[in-house]
Amino acid sequence: MSIKKTFEVFLAITLVLSLAATTSARENIEVVGSSTVYPFSTVVAERYGRSSGKATPKIESTGSGGGMKLFCSGIGTQFPDITNSSRRMKKSEFNQCQKNGVSEIVEVQVGFDGLVMANSVESPVMKLSRKEIFLALAAKVPGDKEGELIDNPYMTWKQINESFPDDKIEVLGPPPTSGTRDAFVELAMEGGCKAIPWLAAMEKTDKRAFKSICHTIREDGHFIEAGENDNLIVQKLQANPKALGIFGFSFLDQNADSVHGAFIEEVAPEFDSIADKSYPVSRPLYFYVKKAHVGVVPGIQGFLDEFTSEKAWGEEGYLAEKGMIPLSTEQRRLTGKNTRALLPMTGDEPLK
């Protein structure tokens, strides 16, 4: 074949392919959003695909914020049908959705995720309070006088509490881009902040200053950003028994031979303690559905039914086995009913 011919053939094939690509209606559900909900959403998708014989939903892990942005871009098959989120939709995101014509959004809370601070099994189990976590990790902590803030002076755990080991404070955690970090800061650090009376009073008077004090993590080497990969943090804890790591409960569940979770406020991070909310550092997981796409993209209703079925999100369902903490029976009943009826958000919900 001469070279000229080869070029012609190449060109022809390319043209045909590009024509084929532009003519496609979507057969599969598109899900985007949080990397925390991703492991659960994918399990449901897979089971749904296999049992229904339909195309398996496609699930992208874009992060909660990125997912919301894609989800709220508009109505039509080029936009995703569902977005996962490890926090509730924000008011601004809801407004954005409305502006782009995504008016009817069904909100589904699916369960909880616990955040743990863990260390290697070679070291003793830590028993921390949220106040101690705040003191160990904040950039600025209260000084001797009331109202005074100083750069965090604590170098070892013993300086915070006499009963702690005399080891350097070393905590491995996710970077600021991560939803896990947001949740940890909000639940553990802010919780600890409120244990200090004058700071707690500040929340009412100067909310912004309160947030900046409570949400800022120290940057002097005692808190180490270890990337988004929780498996990596677990491996680093094995290598360094003196360090603590912050990650999601499912990773603790899977690596119980090498790491154990710290007690927080006297409560161990266990399945039951997270479910009954006695373990304080847990966050709700959600997904949001575009009502306008139900019936247009085939299978959404079936996927929702699968997700809200007792065999999936129930106390003994397969999601629980994957490490998701289920909702209470009453909540499941109510959410399940609303979801099946495709009850959209009204806009009156207390969104942040």
Next chain:
Amino acid sequence: MSKPSRNLERIQRSLVSRYRAEKAFRLCGIAAVTLGLLAVLVLFADIFLKGKSAFSATYIQLEINYDQEVLGIDDLSDEGALMLADWDRLHKTALRQEFPQVRKRSERRELYALVSNGAGYDLKERLLSEPELLDQTEKFWILADDDIDTYYKSLLKGRAYTARLSLAQLERVKQLIDQDRIELQFNANFLSRGDSREPEQVGIKGAMFGSFFTLVITLLLSFPIGIAAAIYLEEFAEKNRWTEFIEVNINNLAAVPSIIFGLLGLAIFINFFNVPRSIPFLGGLVLAVMTLPTIIITSRAAIKSVPPSIREAALGLGASPNQVVLHYVVPLAMPGMLTGSIIGMARALGETAPLLMIGMVAFIADVPGGFTDPATVLPVQIFLWADSPERAFIEKTSAAIMVLLAFLITMNLSAVWLRKKLERRW
């Protein structure tokens, strides 16, 4: 003393230090190469040691009775009945018969958790491939759950990982081991299935096909366009400000971080041309744009290295410039162009960053059947598995890396081979 002998002395003195310097330089070089080789060796050994267990899977032998009553099927061609049948009951019944002492509901759940939750589908496939088994009983090796798989493999290595199993489960596994009813078999699923969230059921085929379809598009676009651009710029274009400007830009583009091409794909192909997300066609387009500069630069170098005497001889014999280029220059430059393209392709095969933006970093369970089915690619698959909490994914990740490395090495070797075969020296 005369001057020449003093000079000689000086030279001899300096000679010692010069030899020393040369020796030190050589040693440094050898040390650098050894260090590099050692690093590669350690990396490969680590990946191989971790990944090789992924090519075997734990199976449990059970006596399966394909009971017509239980399944409620009279006719195997009845699709509806096949869909409704409770296939899981087949192995659940078998397990209950195996361990009749298990009574309580919670204990039963633990017992059922011994086998993979995809076992029912496997049994369905088995029955459909051998219809005469209906209402018969056979001893069938059934896929074990990933927790059992991890435990059994770690047990064989001498460091049993028991944290995910209950005492009762451990006892049942022990009983099965004593009866030789549990064993490692070749993991055929790994090469024949798509992604899954159950580590024991995952396969790399989906990602392999995705990579294949993506690269086909990349090659079809970037190879002809890249070579055409290189030939034009090298042979036909006038040397003026315009072509210089283009040249500088091509060189710059080759150094642009790959995620930028992903953003370009998002802005132009998805938002403007409305190409659907996550399909190999789109991935191929983005990667083609990314590989183009590499191909143009290497192809131009290859064309430049064709000796002018060939051109002049052809022109002298009356060939038109077009004929000179197409009949002499391009065939002679082809080995260089091909090598450049293959290396560009190999780079495209290993990319994840640009694909992140266009939705190819996703969970896609179905093996793609064409250029417009949602798909993911090998490096993305590795990334996704490395991020999964389940312990059994560690070995799958390493195994996927082995597959990707095998592809890369094959491509690079074929580049070497092509060059050796087509190269002409004069």
